[in-house]
Amino acid sequence: MSKQAVDVLFVHGNVFTMGGSGVGAIEDGAIAIRGSEIVAVGRTDELLANYEAPEVIDTSPFAILPGLIDCHVHTPEALLRGVAQDVPDYMERAMAPFSRALTPELWLAGTRLNVIEGLKAGTTTTMDFITPYPGWAEFYDSLGVRAQLTPKINGLAPDAMSTAKGGLYAFDNAKGRRMINAALAFADRWQDEADGRITVMMGPQAPDMLSPELLREIKDHADRRGLRIHMHVAQGDREIRQMEMRYGTRSIPFLEDLGYLDEHLLAVHLTEATDEEVRTLVRHGASMAVCSGCIGLLDGIVPPAALFRSEGGYVGLGTDSASSNNCINLFNEMKLTAVLNKVKAKRPDIIPAWQALRMATIEGAHAIGLGDRIGSLEPGKQADLILIDLQELNLSPVVHAPVRNLVPNLVYSASGHEVDSVMVAGRFLMRGREILTANERGIRVDAQAASEEVMRRVLADPAHRSLSLLDAMKADDL
Numbered sequence: 001m002s003k004q005a006v007d008v009l010f011v012h013g014n015v016f017t018m019g020g021s022g023v024g025a026i027e028d029g030a031i032a033i034r035g036s037e038i039v040a041v042g043r044t045d046e047l048l049a050n051y052e053a054p055e056v057i058d059t060s061p062f063a064i065l066p067g068l069i070d071c072h073v074h075t076p077e078a079l080l081r082g083v084a085q086d087v088p089d090y091m092e093r094a095m096a097p098f099s100r101a102l103t104p105e106l107w108l109a110g111t112r113l114n115v116i117e118g119l120k121a122g123t124t125t126t127m128d129f130i131t132p133y134p135g136w137a138e139f140y141d142s143l144g145v146r147a148q149l150t151p152k153i154n155g156l157a158p159d160a161m162s163t164a165k166g167g168l169y170a171f172d173n174a175k176g177r178r179m180i181n182a183a184l185a186f187a188d189r190w191q192d193e194a195d196g197r198i199t200v201m202m203g204p205q206a207p208d209m210l211s212p213e214l215l216r217e218i219k220d221h222a223d224r225r226g227l228r229i230h231m232h233v234a235q236g237d238r239e240i241r242q243m244e245m246r247y248g249t250r251s252i253p254f255l256e257d258l259g260y261l262d263e264h265l266l267a268v269h270l271t272e273a274t275d276e277e278v279r280t281l282v283r284h285g286a287s288m289a290v291c292s293g294c295i296g297l298l299d300g301i302v303p304p305a306a307l308f309r310s311e312g313g314y315v316g317l318g319t320d321s322a323s324s325n326n327c328i329n330l331f332n333e334m335k336l337t338a339v340l341n342k343v344k345a346k347r348p349d350i351i352p353a354w355q356a357l358r359m360a361t362i363e364g365a366h367a368i369g370l371g372d373r374i375g376s377l378e379p380g381k382q383a384d385l386i387l388i389d390l391q392e393l394n395l396s397p398v399v400h401a402p403v404r405n406l407v408p409n410l411v412y413s414a415s416g417h418e419v420d421s422v423m424v425a426g427r428f429l430m431r432g433r434e435i436l437t438a439n440e441r442g443i444r445v446d447a448q449a450a451s452e453e454v455m456r457r458v459l460a461d462p463a464h465r466s467l468s469l470l471d472a473m474k475a476d477d478l
Ligand SMILES: [Zn+2]
Pocket: 072, 074, 129, 232, 268, 320
C-alpha cells in the first residue's frame, strides 16, 4: 500500500493531544501535517507506516502540545510593565498618569512586544481587547499567529470615572455609538481574515460603561453578524456599586434581563460574582476568562474559576496586561490558577495540573468559540502546536512509569523559556527559540524607546507627584 504524502511529520515525541476528557497522552507519538491542518495523530510506528513527508522531524527530546490560548489581554500596556504594583489604589494613584501618557501612536510598539513575548512562551492565539488602531490587526497577520481581536466599545463620558466622586458615571451615547460603528467596520474588514487566523468579537467594555440602549444595540449587531461578545463582567466592587445605584440590581442579573447571557458570551474576571450568579452564567452557556495573576495582584482575590468549571462551564486563561500582571505568559497563569484555587479551597485536589493545561488549550478554545478549529491536536484541526524542550534542567528528569511526571512539571515547573519551537496553521513561527517572522531585537528596542517617551510625558504631568509608588522609591523599596 502506498503511503500518503504530507508536508511535515513529527515523530518520536511525547504528544499530549488534549483530545477526549483528559490530556490525550501518546508516548513515542507522531503528528502528520498537510498545509495548515493536522492529518493524523498516533504512535510513531503507525504514522511512519502510512505517511511520508519531505520534512520528518525527530522530536524525541520534546513534549508536543497544542499552542496555548490567551483569552484576555490588552497588549499596548506592555509599555507600562512594572510601574504600578502592590498598591491599594491602582487606578487612581498608580496607573492614571501612565494611562494618559500612553497615546495611540505608541500602542503598536506595546502590542508587538507583548505578542512576541507570548509567542516565545507558547501562546499561539491571543484575544486582544483594545481600541483599534492602524497596524494592530496587520501585525498579527504578518507575524502569522492566530488572534481573536476585540475592538473596545466604551460609552462613558470623558473623565466620567474621575468626576463621578462616588456618584454615577455620566454616559456619552454619541461617543459610544462612534465606537460601535468603528467596531463594526473593523469586523467587516477582519472577521475570518488571513485564512481564518484572524477573527473578531464585539467588546462592550463592561455592563456599567454603556447605557442599556447601546448594550442592546451591540447585542443585536453581534447576533445578526454571528459575532461573539467579549466583556469584563463583575470585575470589581466599583462596577457592582454603579449597577446597584443605577438599576437597583447587580451586573449578572442585569445582563440576564438584557439577553446577554448565552453561549456567545465570554465573561472576563467575575471577581465579584456570587456562587448563584456563576451558576446562572453556566446555565445560560456563557464562558469565563480567568486572569489569576492580574486579579491576584490588583485585588488580592481569587475569581470563581473552579466553581465555574465544576458546574460545567468552559474557563480559559487570560494574562490581562503587563501593567497589572507583569508577564504575558500562560505557564505563569496555569500555575497561579492551580495554586491560588487550592489555597482558596484549602484543598490540593482542586484544579490539578491536567485541568490547568486543559484551560490553557482545549477549554480556552471552546471558551472563545474556536473549539472546532484549535485547542487540541486532532485530525482536521489547525496545526497550531508547540515543542517543549524536556532537556531543560527544570523539566528533568522525565519518567513514564510507574507515574508519568510530564504534565505536573509542565504546569508547576515550566516557565515558558522551555518552548523551543512554535507552529501556527502548519507554519513554523519560531524554531530553536528564534522568531522567524519578525525582528525580535528590533521590537524590543522600539518598545524601550516608546516606553521612554511615555515616561517623559508622565514626568511632565504634575499628577505624577502623587503617585503612591514615589513613597516606595524614597524608602529605597523600589
Ligand atoms: Zn481586561
